[in-house]
Amino acid sequence: MMDWTTSHFRYLARQLSRHALLYTEMVTTGALIYGDTARFLRHEPAEYPLALQLGGSDAGELAHCAKLAEQFGFDEVNLNVGCPSDRVQNNMIGACLMGHPDKVAEGVRAMIEATSLPVTVKHRIGIDGRESWDDLCEFIEKVSGAGCKTFIVHARIAILEGLSPKENRDVPPLKYDWVYALKQKYPHLEIIINGGIKTFGECNEHLQHTDGVMLGREAYNNPWLLASVDSEFFGAPASTLSRHDALRAMYPFIQSELERGVYLTHISRHLLGLFHGQPGGRQFRRYISENAHKSGAGLEVIQTALEKVREPEPALIAEA
Structure with missing residues (x-):
């Protein structure tokens, strides 16, 4: 989710769900150590709970x-160990580390x-x-x-050889049963499932076999899905927030970001x-796409x- 789950998206996500654990985009250890640390780790307290996702393999780094991560206030x-991009493979980052479980263990122990x-690991099944x-069990x-x-x-x-990162999200078949089997084999571990999950029905099915569900691109492409997460999975009252309310709640944050350049x-x-x-959604996207890049x-x-988007009547908001 590099360049996707930035602070700007996470701020929107947090308007919709107060309880879901949010993850940063992957940040490499080299960028944090040798680059602008404060810029890479900058986030708003309103984003909590928030996990920092690292890319790296050197235990010391x-x-x-x-x-x-602890100094900057992250929660996890x-x-x-899952990113298949060739630009990170060359630096021993991401999914290629599945082939080096001892190195991953060394890094985790150091962290x-x-x-x-809490130190967690996100990875592929192989x-x-x-x-x-x-091989998976050994890892x-x-x-x-x-x-x-x-x-x-x-x-x-x-x-890692022959498929692009995009193809790696679609071409290799999903094997949810393998993740279920991991939970059965290692009941003392927390096993959270990820990959191709789009609906709450699917989430609830997976939760019969695992400890949690991670949503990635579906939550980004259709963020309104998050508006029902708290009531569906965390026992919170159903939200009466509308899409319009969520966007207006971001206005002060957007303005402050603009003011800092x-x-x-x-x-x-x-x-x-x-x-x-939604009706008017296409016009909403088009207007932003045609005007947001303009100077000033x-x-x-x-x-x-x-x-451009019709606002629902108050009585209909809860039914949306």
Whole structure:
């Protein structure tokens, strides 16, 4: 989810769900150590609970960044062992680490020793060349032996030779039964399932077999899905918030971002899915796309775009 789950999208997501755990986009250890640390870790307190997702493999660097996660107020630090991009493979980051479980265990152990935050691992069920059930169990056992108790499992292998990152999200078949079997084999571990999940019905089915569900691109492309998460899964009262309310609640944040020099298009691109499937949604997206990039574009672009979408009557909001 690099370039997707930025602070600007997370702020929108938090208007819709107060309880879902949000994850940052993957940030490499090198960027945090040798780059603009404060910029990469910047977030709003309103985004909590929030996990920092790291990309890296050097135990010392991972430990250093785990300390930074705690210093900057994150609630969890997560190691990405699932990203199939070739640009990170070359630096021993992401899914290629599935082939090096000892190295992952070493990094996890160092992170746990460096912070009091929960340390979790997000990974695939395998990679080409190491895609057997026994390979997966070896990975789980070595990394859990280093102290990791929570695994977020994308239920596909990653094919590192011959497929693009986009193809790796669709081409390798989903094997949800493998994730279910992990929970059965390792009941003492927290196993969270990920990959291709789009509806609450699917979520509830997976929760019969696992401890949690992670939504990725579906939550980004159709963020309104998050508006029912708290009542569906956390026992909170049903929200009476409308899409319009959620966007208006972001106005002060958007204005503050503009005032510190952020271009409107860097913010507005994360709002385009809010009116997905709604009358006027296409006009909302078109107006933003045609105007947010213009010099001097400000909050008025979002306000005008919002006028393109009919606001529901108050009595109908709860039924939407």
